[in-house]
Amino acid sequence: MDGADFDLRRGEVLAVIGDNGAGKSTMIKALCGAVIPDEGTIWLDGKEIHFHSPLDARQAGIETVYQTLAVAPAMDIAGNLFLGREERKKGLVGQLFRTLDHKRMRQEAKRQLDALGVATVQDIRQLVETLSGGQRQAVAVARAAMFARKLAIMDEPTAALGVRESGMVLDLIRRIRDNGLPVVLISHNMPHVFEIADRIHVHRLGKRVAVVKPDDYAMNEVVALMTGALRLTASGELVDQKDGNPRNGG
Numbered sequence: 001m002d003g004a005d006f007d008l009r010r011g012e013v014l015a016v017i018g019d020n021g022a023g024k025s026t027m028i029k030a031l032c033g034a035v036i037p038d039e040g041t042i043w044l045d046g047k048e049i050h051f052h053s054p055l056d057a058r059q060a061g062i063e064t065v066y067q068t069l070a071v072a073p074a075m076d077i078a079g080n081l082f083l084g085r086e087e088r089k090k091g092l093v094g095q096l097f098r099t100l101d102h103k104r105m106r107q108e109a110k111r112q113l114d115a116l117g118v119a120t121v122q123d124i125r126q127l128v129e130t131l132s133g134g135q136r137q138a139v140a141v142a143r144a145a146m147f148a149r150k151l152a153i154m155d156e157p158t159a160a161l162g163v164r165e166s167g168m169v170l171d172l173i174r175r176i177r178d179n180g181l182p183v184v185l186i187s188h189n190m191p192h193v194f195e196i197a198d199r200i201h202v203h204r205l206g207k208r209v210a211v212v213k214p215d216d217y218a219m220n221e222v223v224a225l226m227t228g229a230l231r232l233t234a235s236g237e238l239v240d241q242k243d244g245n246p247r248n249g250g
């Protein structure tokens with residue numbers, strides 16, 4: 001990354017697209033504390049922030065869903081949702097014996113999944129290894145939505161999923177956005193990006209080269225920005241990268 005700009009607005013789905021190796025994951029890792037940038041500043045709600053670990057970012061309300069399905073298959077759904085954030089029983093029992101409040105966690109997990117419209121999950125005590133790929137991803141996305149107070153970042157959440165399952169995860173992202181939480185979505189799937197993004201951030205060779213609205217440009221034009229065939233001028237015109245001529249030859 002070198003001079004990479006990034007901005008995210010309240011309540012939007014911002015898609016981040018770019019070729020393999022463009023620096024998307026690296027940029028996102030800087031935002032979620034997994035990589036510490038050598039220079040530059042990150043601002044959250046008008047305050048400069050410095051993350052030294054992913055835990056710092058989580059404490060600041062930033063949740064990340066990684067491309068590799070980050071769930072614990074041998075645990076049930078409620079266990080996965082509260083993984084690393086288990087709630088203890090109130091009072092002395094919880095304090096002294098560190099007894100977990102399974103009942104409360106299950107109730108809360110059920111409430112959250114219902115609120116997010118994950119209707120296909122029948123039993124909150126079902127082991128995650130018995131779920132379909134899409135349902136597992138829905139659990140990972142729901143976990144991010146439960147604990148993210150500022151933003152949720154998703155790196156290729158639909159890459160491993162079929163059509164129906166992808167649709168489910170996209171619906172979930174839309175619902176998270178509609179609940180007021182901004183979502184950063186890294187994706188190589190242009191139809192998904194065009195379906196769900198409010199704005200599209202195009203990353204190329206370690207930098208942001210354009211931010212466009214899906215309604216303003218065609219899919220093949222955005223792909224051309226991504227591969228470097230076309231460039232976006234300050235006035236929003238698409239021109240040839242090499243000779244600067246307008247895309248349609250004037």
Ligand SMILES: Nc1ncnc2c1ncn2[C@@H]1O[C@H](COP(=O)(O)OP(=O)(O)OP(=O)(O)O)[C@@H](O)[C@H]1O
Nearest residue numbers: 001018019020021022023024025026027035188203
């Ligand atoms: N800490 C680092 N120091 C130097 N180079 C790095 C570091 N981390 C990543 N890179 C390089 O930066 C480039 C961008 O990698 P990154 O994983 O961010 O790409 P990406 O846009 O997410 O690609 P993909 O679409 O394949 O996931 C790669 O060439 C990678 O080798």
Ligand SMILES: [Mg+2]
Nearest residue numbers: 024025026155
């Ligand atoms: Mg990546």
